[in-house]
Amino acid sequence: MKTAAEPLDAIRTPWRIPPFRRFVSAGLISAAGSAMAPLALAYSVSEQGGGAGSLGLVLATNTLPTIVFLLIGGVFADRLSRSRILFLGNLLAAAAQGALAVTVATGHATTLSVAACGLISGTAASFIVPAVQGAVAQLVPQEHLQQANALLRLPGNAVKVLAPVVGGLVVAASGAAWALAWDALTFVIAAFLLLTLPLDAPPTPATGVLADLRAGWTGFWSRTWLWTYTAAGAVLVAAWLAGFQLLGPLVAARDYAGARDWGLIQAAFSGGLLAGTLVCLRWKPYRLLTVAIATAGALALPLAALAAALPLPVVLAAALLAGVGLDVAIVAWSTAFQQHVPQEEQGRMSAFNGVGERLAIPLGYLITALATHAWPSRTVLLACAALIAAATALNLCVPDVHRVNRARA
Template structure:
């Protein structure tokens, strides 16, 4: 059964998404999971650094997490359009919780190695491959179409609010108690979120009779036929790879070498999260007509903290850059989610969202490995500047695509 009732659909314009019980449950699951996920990047980075690893070890771990996601994302997209999305979310979050708990146990017992952490990261990546496409269409199942941007923004409020203090707290927890505690907390929140999401009871679409391979081919045809979708995905291939390789891989290392270590990196992540929250509230009040153009330009702001770290600016300037980047990124995320849900049918949203996710992530493991190799010859600061330049170039190229100006608010 679906959770959006006929009465809610008829009165959709008068209701707020917060008045829909299933949507509130979805928000609560995000809030619970975010309390742990906000600490996890700091904890994972310094867990690797703590056993003597550097850029190469951290790059291997992050690549081990990303590659399985890429391998299984398309299958996850097919299943999201055919099976219960709430059950997929339950199993995916449960698997991620078990993987993160295993990392915490290894770190706590002193048995953590790059190989062991990479194996756990691999299982976590598989879970993400099924969660990502299933989550893409949740809001469109829970609220009327005219409330989609508001719902997409509200979904991000609790997570972004927690992320403001989460990385700061996580940085100090890691500094004073060790990364195992933060990783263990993250594992527990995944399990609780899984139980909440299971209660949504979202069924799959009507089977097409084509089989999984046929559905995948139909999804690819739909993806290719929409130039706004594939052009944004191609640009995202460069943007996402440069961002994650710079921010997630090199950011903690530069913080450890040029700033005050885990504490300062926690402040940077907290500032970035504050920017995300600012972007969320902006989306609640601002409904631009040229939604696609806003999405493309706003996402380019994530180059700013990479440039600030690469230039070794004072920490205050890095924090300002992180706030601006976070605000732009959240505007882009909410805008893109709304575009996808308004422009695509629910029955194909999982598959087309999976193609988009694969395209944006396919270069990430390559970028991690290239950065790890380049770190032997270049400084982290020089590599960060290259990443910032890549994001700027890709954003400008995407802004030249004609369909960016044609896809407006429905």
């Protein structure tokens, strides 16, 4: 593939590749809606009188389909056109968010109906995620992968800085339905931007789905750095989401100023994501996987700050640092994955990683919701922070992760 002006091997920045610019634009538009969705979802449940149990059920049903269908999505991503998969997946997500917006606006939303829409959204994500993981490596040359991964996150992270604040104001002034409707519209626009991207199916042998899965599992298990990273990620992701998404809004409603302050905390976290992206545009660490693991451990900071009921400025600073750490971790991990996993296996390897990291999420939500009946929310938040720190430390003790470094140009 070439641009109109110069071949790929002469390009100094991936931003000069038109299909990559369109890919980034689709992500930006989708992020403009998705950044408001968690806040709108949390307060749509809250408006019905639901507490931690109801929100935990909703969040768990959003995650369950990714566990069930993500492996199939990974096989499809290694067999079919990734642009077609991204198009259909975004349309399905738009339908789910649109239906949710209608039920909330008409006053017919229940915990069951919200959970059903989340089930559909999760199904869409199970096909989108593996296709996205392999798409960047198809659009840009290997030496520009880290810069491309950072540029891909830059516009979306910039939007996320303001979107939670705007979302908090929209939810407070007009209710959650408007934020959810906007999210649905952005999915539709992104779908059509992605439809004609040059993301043809990777060359793969003509085997069956089960054979592809068996081969994928063999490849996944043979890479110690990959399955140990996934195992640690299962604990870290579950603890982070249960603490931040489930308990965070509830603690903000009780100990802080509700939707307004929670919107500020989310904005601080998003500001950290943006700052982390800027760091990745300049800093190119050699030990990619080691950096990814270590920086992700910063997610424990805002949970610990909320657990200690520290003043809002301290919580905002902790959320900012967590965002920086997470974005550096994501870019470093994506680059390591794309450089050390062959293109024809990236869909399935991404799917196994995604399933592994998500396996504990529904259980984490439900256990956390039940734990709040026995212990104060602050105690449960502190436990989540401790789990993140422990998972990070143990993963850094695996020798193989320190061998997954930047490929020499």
